[in-house]
Amino acid sequence: MSQYVLRRLLIAIPSLLGISAVLFFVLALAPGDPFSELATNPNVPPEVQAALRAKFGLDDPIYLRYLHWLSAMMHGDWGFSFVSRMDVDKLILQRLPTTLYVIGSAQILALLVAIPVGVYAATKPYSVFDQVANTLAFVGFSLPTFFTGILFILIFSVTLDWLPFVYTTDINATGIRWVLEMIRQAIMPVAVLGLFQAASMTRFVRSAMLDVIRLDYVTTARAKGLGQATVIVKHVMRNAMIPVVTLIALQMPAVFGGAIVTEQIFRIPGIGSLLISSILSNDTPVVMAVTFVFACLVVLFNLIADVLYGWLDPRISFR
16 A cells, blocks of 8 residues: 555655746746836836846746755745745745645535435435435526525624624634634635535445445345445445546546635635735735646645555555
């Protein structure tokens, strides 16, 4: 298993290098300049502008700028935010825990809903439960997160006044009350993201279970006198979860994309909202760093999926 993980790590390194090169060249060729405000500011002398551009290498050839950026990243220097006036790594570390908290909670909610509903629907195909679950799943992944987010705000914040619609990290409370307030304000964004992911996962879990549940070895297990629960949990679910793990890994970019929209709706101070504000202000170092962090997280989740493959099916780790 250790060699299997090492091979996957070696594959991830060139993937990240390729992603970083594409991101850097696309952002470098895009219109806009992080020093555009300085060019129109009469209080900044031209020689100061030239000195700043030379310091940050903005007039160097694009390939040299990329090599300088890559070397600096490897040494822990992620650049400097021209808008926030602080180091990019500190800026991201302030926002990243909130994003991971919301996304992680949403994924846990999606799994807690999709796996039991999908498994039970597969064991009772074309029943009333199965038809209701399929209908709700179709509705769930047909509605975009920006629509359900606004709908949740109108119902639970404006009409019922149960939940706050603005997420804040500056809660004036301590102890258990602080924890409860954090959970309370995260309910709507987590539900929006989690239920959207759960809708497509439920359909996929049901389909994967139906493919496996009809195989001969499942019939043999039942013929040996094993109970329904034992057959489903030990013999069907483990094999059916392999394509589900693939789906979850491939959906991670969509999860982060949905998180960006959700953070804007609920004013969550995460790296998604940081990315939007940095794009609008042409803060290129922050845009580059945030998109690269998203890429690293996607590669990381795919690596975790590869490890789970080896655990679900030990034959994979020896290939």
